[in-house]
Amino acid sequence: MDFEPGGFEQLWADLAPLGRSAASGGYFRQPWTAADSELRAWFVEQAEARGLAVESDGVGNLVAWWGEGDHGVVTGSHLDSVLDGGAYDGPLGVVSGLLAVDRLHARGFEPSRPIGVSVFVEEEGSRFGLACLGSRLATGATTWEQARQLRDRDGIALADAVEQAGLPGAPGRLVEKIGCFVELHVEQGRDLVDRDAAVGVGSAIWPHGRYRFDFTGQANHAGTTRMEDRHDPMLSYAMTALAANKQARLAGQRATFGRLEVTPNGTNAIPSRVTAWLDARCDSDEALVAMVAEIERLATERAGRDGTQLAVTPESVSGAVHFDDALATRLAEVLGGAPVIPTGAGHDAGILAAAGVRTAMLFVRNPTGISHSPEEQASTADCLAGVEALADTLEELAR
């Protein structure tokens, strides 16, 4: 094979400017946008330079194949980011997949099964609100009919965004050729730092969900309306945010309100409506249901006191995922006793596991644990250790 692959530094340098904000240094790599098209073109170019045959479905999920046939061993992640996100969440898994293929060639490895490098779209759900939208569509967990009407913050429907990106829509069933899936991901926490390990193996993904809280009240004058006469949805929201924080702390779980829309968002008027999105993560399905129910109960009670109304809509819910224990144990052995750790972050690997695909995850140490932020980082040495670990993993699975 006659290509001179850019090493990690080269591929990383290729990606660095794509979708990057000069103001914050963070990434705005929302799906079916210009930045996404650039990223997709970069991936196809890199895959084809390696002699991989790139397959796309109707919404832009990609798998670059080394070899033909079914029951492929596929590794990959996503290229989209949260708003103002970091460089590693997603792209590290895609770059590592390409470089792991290079490593296997360098080792003279001949796989007995096809090996693929994949990119699933809209993993973050940052544009259309549904987490892991691409892999949900690819596995049929969400149908095209269900998803096509999802709208982004500008009111653009998913089907239109996909069409405008030059894609036919209506995803195929890429996953039918996937026999086993391994996702390498930067750790979004400090477990590997605390264990002084560069690479870890995934054991489980916490159940998690996103819930839209619509508080409606009575718009009125900020200066002439007595406090006791108000029906202020901002107050109901604020008390709910405090209650959610307290419930999560008490239960040792996680609750976040990170997104807010205020109508009309004026400085001198009591708002008529406040919409807030709760991101809830718990260590069990039961705990998630209980915590969200309690937050909703407290929010409803507060709205009653404020004379406001509340409607809560689950927008994206993912159940607990327990990766294949035997596979995780075997990979930990192959990787010289790598720690096996859970994560509170959702991943496409979780969607594929839920769809019955034999799935594993590898994590690469994140020295600060910070993610979903421009501050997200990983050392080149740890990233290269991740590539070697992924190459060892693919060799184990495709021998």
Ligand code: HGY
């Ligand atoms: O939100 C998450 O857990 C992941 O980053 N999509």
Ligand code: MN
């Ligand atoms: Mn993420």
Ligand code: MN
């Ligand atoms: Mn991710």
